[in-house]
Amino acid sequence: MTDGLMQRIAMGDSRAVEQVIDQYGALVFTIARRFTRNPADAEDAVQEIFTDVWRSAHRFDPAAGTEKVFVTTIARRRLIDRLRRLPNRIQTESSDGLDEHGFHTSDRAAEVGVDAARAAEVLATLRPEQRRVMELGLLHGLSHGDIVAVTGMPLGTVKTFMRRGLIEVRRRLGVTDGGSVD
Amino acid sequence: MDARERAEELLADLELGWLGDDDERTLDELLVQTGLDRAHFAQSAAAVTLASRMPLLELPSALRSQLVAAGQRSVARVTSLRPRQAWLDSAAIGWYAAAAMLLLAVGAWWPGLEGMVGPVTPAALTELVPPAMERERLLASGTELFRWEWAPTDDPAASGLSGDVVWSAALQAGFMRFQGLEANDPAAMRYQLWVFDAERDERYPVDGGVFDVPAGASEVVVPIRPVLPVGEAVAFAVSVELPGGAVVSTRERIVALAAAQG
Structure with missing residues (x-):
């Protein structure tokens, strides 16, 4: 059961943190590996992404999509930002x-x-x-x-x-x- | 190609990181013209990503532990810095009236808000609380804080600079306050904060975010939002970077430093 995880995060329920990471951690790490040059870059990117997830959880609107899409959208945005800041893109x-x-x-x-x-x-x-x-x-x-x-x-x-x-x-x-x- | 098609081409570029600085300006104009928004293809790009057959990789256990620790700190911080939200959520009756009045009151003395008063949402209201007010709230919160004075460098942008840094390790949040830091043109350059963490390699300080100093501002208060958890902050530095910011600073132009004494 993952419904409402973002609402719980937005309300400061720190017990939901582990559930979010268990639910979406592998997904975010997999996407990050695709967009980065090495595992260390991917791990840094994953930390940035989840920092953004905690800060943005209050913006999640269940009427506009699922939590999985919400987290994936944040992951993509962060990774694209990182790519754009690279002096020499892959x-x-x-x-x-x-x-x-x-x-x-x-x-x-x-x-x-x-x-x-x-x-x-x-x-x-x-x-x-x-x-x-x-x-x-x-x-x-x-x-x-x-x-x-x-x-x-x-x-x-x-x-x-x-x-x-x-x-x-x-x-x-x-x-x-x-x-x-x- | 009409305006909508051109806008959609640039919005697709945006989702792929293909947008150049010139395209950004064109896109902004086209969004006004067409009424489309920047998240036009965000959900579609995410859905295509999720439709991929790529096998999921296992999250490294050390990384998982770091994420859990940082997440729990961050969630506590976000909540403590948004006490207004809980109050708003519980005060359904009269909420919109109160919010509208607060917006008008803030807008009256905060020039940056002119023309921004529109539909009010809880999220929008939270974000419109001026950083100076948030800083005062943090100072009054009783949270253990570190406070250091800025030391200007010889950089011309810092002549006459003073101010301080307030940082809470527990909340992973803080504020910078500047007087006398030269105003910048965001299209030409931006200021960027770097946080030196005793628990990390000093060659790679944590990115604390980019910010601007508007012309005519006598004092600027900027929230500190590091992209990674900071274990033990020992120094803060402000550099001058290109408009997009930097992943790793060249340290060619450092304008201000604040360091722990002893």
Whole structure:
């Protein structure tokens, strides 16, 4: 049972801290390893992310999404901020070392959560090269230049694939322009 | 490509860390024009991340212990620094009226709030409490505090600088107060705090956050929000950094230092 963890954190219930870490620690660490150069960087990033989670818990709105999405959003924001502050962002010219895990089918993704299942439904309808662009950008944190180098696609195509893919996922999630979910 | 499409392209770039400084300015203009917000694709990007088949890694046990300890301190700190929130939550009747009156009262003497009065939410109200007021609240709280005076360096931005640092190790929170620190243009440079922790390698002080000094301010009070737990703070330093801040300071321009004596 994880419902209400963020509300408990916001109310100062320190017993909820361990539950949050047990529930989301592995997820955050896994995402952080994808976006960092080494385990030490990832551990620093995870500490930053959870500091942000404690401070932001009072902003969690169950009507706007699940706690898992909330924590993942904070993790992504922090990791992107770190990437942008790096003097030399990770540079990749080949797909060597970039594990191609791909995405769940929607029924398998449903075990992760309803948002993941809906995203998986959309991803399944995309062309493989568009899915690969989204995987390289969103899961591996590659720059657009690196994605161009790895895939051989023109920059305009990479950006269009990403924008259109996110628009489709957003539509499937039912997010309105006010940020709420239909 | 119309304004919405261009905005969405830049919002996608934002989620991927692909946005440059020039794009940031363009995006700000487009958001005003289109009514979209910066979190437009945040939930979608998170959902795609969660749909990945990547296997979960085990959280290292030492890291877990650090997270639990820091989390429990942080949760206690956040609550102690937000006593107003509990009061607001329990005072449903008349809350909005009280909040609106407080906003108007604060706005009357805090020039930075001009034009910001809009829909009032509990979160917004909490964030609008001026740091100077929060600092006074911390000083009056009875919490064990460390207090050190700033020592200016030879940097021209620090000529005439005075002020102090107040820090609570238990709450992992504190405030910097400056008089005479030169105003900065946030587009050109920003000030950044670094906290030197006796329990960490001194080459890597903890990032205490970036801040600005507005033109014409006689005194500035800035909350200290270190990104990592600080075990034993022994010194605080303020550097001048590029607009985005720095992960590791070059220490080319240090404007102020506050260190524990002895």
